[in-house]
Amino acid sequence: MSPRQRALATSNGQPLAADRLGVRKTYKLYIGGAFPRTESGRSYEITGARGGALANACRGTRKDIRDAVRAARKALPDWASKTAYNRSQILYRIAELMEGRRDQFIGEVMAAEGVGRQRATRLVNAAIDRWVWYAGWADKYSQLMGTVNPVAGSYFNFSVPEPTGVVGVIAPEGSSLLGLVSRLAPVVVSGNCAVVLASESRPLPAVTLTEVLATSDVPGGVVNLITGLRRELVTHLAGHMDVNALDAYGLDPAVATAVEETAAENVKRLVRPPAGGADSVDWLSSEAQSPYLIGEFTETKTVWHPIGS
Amino acid sequence: MCLGAIIGRVTVTRKPKKPETLPAPASWGMTARGIPWEYAAAPESTDHVAIRPEYGLFIGNEFRPSRPRDTFDVMNPATEEHLARVARASKADVNRAVVAARAAHDNVWSRLPGSERAKYLYRIARIMQERSREFAVVETMNSGKPIKESRDVDVPLAAAHFFYYAGWADKLDYAFPGRTPRSLGVAAQIIPWNFPLLMLAWKIAPALAAGNTVVLKPASTTPLTAYLFADVVRQADLPPGVVNIITGPGEIGMELVRHPDVNKVAFTGSTAVGKMLARAVAGSRKKVTLELGGKAANIVFDDAPLDQAIEGIINGIYFNQGEVCCAGSRLFVQESIYEPLLDKLKARLSTLRVGDPLDKNTDVGAINSAGQLAKIAELVQSGIDEGAEIFQPDCVLPDRGFFFRPTLFTGVSQSHRIAQEEIFGPVLSVLTFRTPEEAIEKANNTPYGLSAGVWTEKGSRIFKMVAAMKAGVVWANTFNRFDPTSPFGGYKESGYGREGGIHGLGAYLDLSADGANGR
CATH class of the missing domain: 3.40.309.10 (Aldehyde Dehydrogenase; Chain A, domain 2)
Structure with missing residues (x-):
C-alpha cells in the first residue's frame, strides 16, 4: 500500500476505491450499553498482522473493569429472567446484524489476522453461524441438563441449570472474531452477563462486534468489552469479588497458574486454557461449539417439595 | 437431658431449675x-462392635503402618474415652497410596467392563446393608451424632449411594449425549467429620462407577467408619488399590491434592480450606469438585x-x-x-x-x-x-x-x-x-x-x-432431605460441581472429548 493509499484508508486497513480521505472510526470500550473511552484517557496503537498502523485502541484500566462488572451485575436480573425464547431471538438477531456487516468484518479480520479474503470470509461466516447455533440452544440446553430426580420418598424433586452470574471472558488472542464469539455466545445464551477482555493485539473486530450488539436488542450491560494490555487487566478481572466465573480459555497458559490462584479468592468457577493455548484450536471445527460449554457457566439448582394432600 | 423449663429466657450460664407447669399439648x-x-435410658448395644486397638493405612487392600511408624488417638466425643489409634500418614505414604491407585486404575479397574464394576458396587451396597447396625454404632461412637440419625439416615443413605451409582457403571454411554465418557484416573478425596460414612459414599461410589480409583482421607477425628468400610472392600473382593484410605493431618490432605499423579480432587469441608485447595491445583489439569460452607x-x-x-x-x-x-x-x-x-x-x-x-x-x-x-x-x-x-x-x-x-x-x-x-x-x-x-x-x-x-x-x-x-x-415445605439421585452443591463461595445424580457422575468423567473444554 502506498503512503497515499494508506492515508486514504479507513481503519480496517482497506483502501477505498475513490480518492477520498476515509473517515476513520474511534475504537472505544463498551460498558453498560454505552461506548466510553477508557477513564484513563490512554490508548495504544494497533498494528495490522502485515504491518502498518490500523487504529488506536483504548488501554483500559482496573477502574474500567470495575465499571464493566457493575454494569454486568446490574443487567443480570433482567437478562437472566427473560424467557429462553426471547434470549434465543436476541442471539439470532445478532447473527442477522452481523450478516449485514459481513464485508466490514471480513476486512477487519483480514487486517487484524493477516489472512486472505477467502479465509477471512470463512471465519466471519462461521462466527455468524455460531450465533445462530447457540441461539437455538437457549430454550433447549436446560432440557438436556435438567432432570427430574426419582428420590426414594414422597417428594417431587427436580434440577435445573441456571446462569452462574457475572462471567469474565478472556478472549483468545489470535482469533480476533470467531474465537471471541465461540467463547462469548455460550456464556450469554443461558442468561449470564459478560465482561470480556478483547484480544490485546487484535481488538478491532471485537469492538465492531460490540456495535452490532448495541443495535441487536441485547440489553446494555449484558456484554461489556474492555481493550488494553493483558498484564494490566487480567489479574483485576480474575480477582474481582463480584465476578462469579472466569473463562480463561484464551489466557496464555504460562500465566494460568497465577490467574487461577487469584480467582480462587472467591471460589470462581474457572475454565482453564487448553494445554497448547487457545491459538492451537481450530475454531472452524464443529468441536469448537458445544452445549457442555453452556453448562460450564451454569449452576444446577435442585428443588424439593413434599407430595401429599 | 433436656427435661426442663419450656418458655423463658435462659442464659448460657444459668443453672438447671425445676420444670414449670405449662400449657403445652x-x-x-x-x-x-x-x-x-x-424417659428411661435406651442405650443401643455396642456388644457386636469390635473396634481394633490400632488401624494402619489401607493401601492395596492391606492395613499397613505408616512409614515412619506414627499414630494418633481417636476418641468418643460423647465420653472423651479413647477408641483407637490410627496411623498418621507421611508424605511417602501419600505417594504409596497414589501409586497403588494409579496401578489399579491403569491395569485393572478402568479396563473392567462397566457391568463388572457395577456388580462390585452392588456387592458393597449389600454388605453395608448387612452390616448396617455395626456401621451405625461405630459412626455414633466416633462422631457423637445420635444413633437414630446414624441408623436411619447416614448408613442407609450411604448404602443407597453405592446402589444408585452401581447402576451407572455400565450405562455411561447413555448419560452424556455426544460425548465418549472416560475415567479421569486417580481421585483424591478429602471428607469432613460431620457425616463420615455418608461423605465417603458420596465420594467413592460415583468415582468407582466412572472407572476411577481413589485415595480417600477421612477427617482426623472420624476415621473409624472409613476403616470399617475398608473391611467391606476386603469382603467384596475389590481388586487391590481401587480404594485406598489414609489418615493424617490437613497437611497430608494437601500433599495428596498436590500429588502430580492425581487427576481429580473432590473436597467437602470449610470454604477457607476449599480456597486453599483451589489455589493448590491452580495451573494443573486436575478436575475439581468443592462442597464448602x-x-x-x-x-x-x-x-x-x-x-x-x-x-x-x-x-x-x-x-x-x-x-x-x-x-x-x-x-x-x-x-x-x-x-x-x-x-x-x-x-x-x-x-x-x-x-x-x-x-x-x-x-x-x-x-x-x-x-x-x-x-x-x-x-x-x-x-x-x-x-x-x-x-x-x-x-x-x-x-x-x-x-x-x-x-x-x-x-x-x-x-x-x-x-x-x-x-x-x-x-x-x-x-x-x-x-x-x-x-x-x-x-x-x-x-x-x-x-x-x-x-x-x-x-x-x-x-x-x-x-x-x-x-x-x-x-x-421441607428441609434437609438427601437422596443419591438428587444433585447437591452450592452457588458462590459454597463451592462448585455437584454430587449426586447424573450431575455427580459427570464430575468424575472426562467429557472433554471434543476438545472444546475441560476443567
Missing part, C-alpha cells in the same frame, strides 16, 4: 399436668403450615447438632407470625433431648471435638456481645463429653457475626421480613449459596422464591 412430650415425660436461609411466610414449619426449622438447624453445611442457620420469619412462631419454636426446642448419642431417644448428641465446641461457644458469645438475645432450654448436659445446648438468638441483625459466619453448631439466628422481596434480598446477602428453605402454602410464591434463591438446593 401432649404431643410435645408433656403429660396432662404439663410435666415432661421422664453455607449459611442457609429458612424463610417462613405467614401462610405456612406452622406446625410443619416448626418441625422443619428444628430439623433444619438441630439435625446432627447443626454440624451440617446446609443447615438452616438463618431463620427468616414474616413479621405477622413472628410471636406465635417464636413461642412454638421455643417450646419445641425445650423438648429436644440432648445427651448420650447412643441413646435411642436422643435428639441432639455430642459436638464432634473440643475445638469445634470452643468455636461454637466463641460465636455464641459474639452474638451476646453484639446485642442479640439468647434463648436456651434449661437442660442438664452430661458431665463429660463435648455438648452444647440447642440455642436460638432473636433480635439478630444482618451484620451480626452469628448472621454472617457459619457456626456449624446447634445455633439458630432468627430474623424477620415483611415482603417476599425483602426476604429474597436478605437471604441472598451472604457469600455462601448452598441451600435454602421456603415455607408457604402458595404454589406460585414457592416458585418465585425458588427461582430467586442463589442456592444449589432449595427445600420447599
